[in-house]
Amino acid sequence: MKPLPEEAGCVVVGAGIMGLSVAYNLARLGVERIVVVDRGYLCGGASGRNGGGVRAQWSSETNIRLMKRSIKICDEFATRFGINVWFREAGYLFLARGEERAKQLAQSCALQREHGLPTRILDAADVKKLAPELDTSRVVAASYNPSDGVVFPWPFVWGYARECARLGVEVHTHTAVHAIEETAGKVTGVVTDRGRVRAPQVICAAGAWSPELTRTVGVELPSHPHRHEICSTEPLKPFLKPFVGDLATGLYFSQSMRGEIVGGISNAEVPEGLDQGSSLRFLALYARSLQRAMPRLGAVRILRQWSGCYDITPDGNPLVGPVDEMEGLVLTSGFMGHGFMMAPIMGELLARYLLHGEERELFERWNLRRYREGNLLSETMILG
Amino acid sequence: MSDKILICRCEDVTLKEVREAVEKGYDDLESVKRYTGFGTGWCQGKQCVAAAARAIVAFGGQPPAAPITPRPPFHPLPIAHLAALTDEEEAT
Structure with missing residues (x-):
C-alpha cells in the first residue's frame, strides 16, 4: 500500500x-x-450497486438541464476515457396507471420538451408497440424519452x-x-x-x-441513509428496449447489455439507516409487480439480489x-x-x-x- | 500457460483476465470480481471463488479474508414463485 x-x-x-x-x-x-x-x-x-439508468426525464428544470449534459458525457465516456461503459440508448418509459399520474407525466413532458428533449406522451397502444411483452391493460398513459439510456456502472x-x-x-x-x-x-x-x-x-x-x-x-x-434493494435475472436474448419505470410503486427494470433484467421497487417498510443487507420481502414485492407488468417474465429466474443505500433529503x-x-x-x-x-x-x-x-x-x-x-x-x- | 484456461465457467472469465486485473491494481477478491465479472453468473461463484482466490494470491494479490459476499437466492428462482409469496396490495 x-x-x-x-x-x-x-x-x-x-x-x-x-x-x-x-x-x-x-x-x-x-x-x-x-x-x-x-x-x-x-x-x-x-x-x-445501482441500476445504471441515466435519464433526462425529470419534473424540475434544473434536473432536466443537468441530466441532458450528463447523458452527453456518458455517451462520450468510452471514447474520452478509453473504457467500455456499455452505454445503450434505451429510452426511459414511465408508465401511469391513474389519471393523476398521467397528468403529472404530461406536465413534466411539456417542461422537458421546452428544454429540447424529444419526450412524448404515449397511449396504451403506443406502449404495446414499443414493448409488446408489457401488459398494457392497466396503463392509462406513459411518457417516453428515446434519448435516455442504460449503462454498466x-x-x-x-x-x-x-x-x-x-x-x-x-x-x-x-x-x-x-x-x-x-x-x-x-x-x-x-x-x-x-x-x-x-x-x-x-x-x-x-x-x-x-x-x-x-x-x-x-x-x-x-x-438520511435508506436501503434500496435491486436484483438481476438470468441473461436473456435482447428483447426489451426501454428502461421501464412506474412512479406509483417505484418499480423499475431494464435489460442490461449482459441480457439480464435488472430492477427494483420501493419498499417503504425499510427503516432508515446504513444497511446493505437483502430481504425476501423485497424479492416478493418486486416479483409480484414485475410479473404483473410483464407476465411472460414469470418463468424467468432471479440469479442474485443485493442492495445499496440512497442518501435521502427531505x-x-x-x-x-x-x-x-x-x-x-x-x-x-x-x-x-x-x-x-x-x-x-x-x-x-x-x-x-x-x-x-x-x-x-x-x-x-x-x-x-x-x-x-x-x-x-x-x-x-x-x-x- | 494457455490464455484459455477458464476460472469462471458461467461468465467465461479466464486466468489471464484475473492476472490482468491484479496487475492493474484490482488485487483483492471483491475488486477482481467486479473487474472481471467472475462469480456473477449462474452459479454465483459457488464453483469458481476458491480457484479465483488461489489465482489472485498466486499473482501477488491480497489474500482474501473471506469469500465474496454471498447473494441470495441460494439457487436461481422463477419470478412467478417469488411473486406468490406476497398478498399485499400494490400501490397505485
Whole structure:
C-alpha cells in the first residue's frame, strides 16, 4: 500500500463516481495535491450497486438541464476515457396507471420538451408497440424519452479512477475516515485509520455515509441513509428496449447489455439507516409487480439480489456546495439514489464553481443553507 | 500457460483476465470480481471463488479474508414463485 500523504491541497472523502468525478475535474482545471480516500474498494458503495439508468426525464428544470449534459458525457465516456461503459440508448418509459399520474407525466413532458428533449406522451397502444411483452391493460398513459439510456456502472468508476491517477490525484482505497478536523470553524484535515492528512479543504462525497461524516465536525445534515434493494435475472436474448419505470410503486427494470433484467421497487417498510443487507420481502414485492407488468417474465429466474443505500433529503434535492458554518467543508451529497447519473456533470460543475464561481445560482439553490432558511425545493420523479 | 484456461465457467472469465486485473491494481477478491465479472453468473461463484482466490494470491494479490459476499437466492428462482409469496396490495 502506498503511504498516505501527510498534507494535501484537497481531500475528497468517497471514491465513488461522485468523488472521483469531482477530483478528476478539479485536477483537469489545475488543482494539485488532491487526495481521494475511501473506506472500501472501488465500486463497493452505491456507485457499484445501482441500476445504471441515466435519464433526462425529470419534473424540475434544473434536473432536466443537468441530466441532458450528463447523458452527453456518458455517451462520450468510452471514447474520452478509453473504457467500455456499455452505454445503450434505451429510452426511459414511465408508465401511469391513474389519471393523476398521467397528468403529472404530461406536465413534466411539456417542461422537458421546452428544454429540447424529444419526450412524448404515449397511449396504451403506443406502449404495446414499443414493448409488446408489457401488459398494457392497466396503463392509462406513459411518457417516453428515446434519448435516455442504460449503462454498466462499474467502468465509470474505473475510468475516472484511472484518469485521476494519470492527472496526479492520489486515490487511497481501504482508508476509512474517522473524523474531519477543524480549528476555529475552519477545516484542517481528516483523521483516517491509516493516519492524518492535513488539508484546508475537505469535499464530502460519501453518499449515504455523508451525515455521519459531517457530524464528526458538528455539521448536521437533513439527509438520511435508506436501503434500496435491486436484483438481476438470468441473461436473456435482447428483447426489451426501454428502461421501464412506474412512479406509483417505484418499480423499475431494464435489460442490461449482459441480457439480464435488472430492477427494483420501493419498499417503504425499510427503516432508515446504513444497511446493505437483502430481504425476501423485497424479492416478493418486486416479483409480484414485475410479473404483473410483464407476465411472460414469470418463468424467468432471479440469479442474485443485493442492495445499496440512497442518501435521502427531505425535499428530494441534493446538498451541494460549501457549508456556511465550516469553512473549507464542501458537500456533494443527498442525491436520492440518482447520484450516479448526476455525477458526470456535477463533478464538472462543482469544480468550475469552486474555482471560477460559475453556475452560482444553481449552487446557491442547492446549498445546505436552504434548510436553515426554509426554502425547500421539489422533485416528483424520484424512482425506486 | 494457455490464455484459455477458464476460472469462471458461467461468465467465461479466464486466468489471464484475473492476472490482468491484479496487475492493474484490482488485487483483492471483491475488486477482481467486479473487474472481471467472475462469480456473477449462474452459479454465483459457488464453483469458481476458491480457484479465483488461489489465482489472485498466486499473482501477488491480497489474500482474501473471506469469500465474496454471498447473494441470495441460494439457487436461481422463477419470478412467478417469488411473486406468490406476497398478498399485499400494490400501490397505485
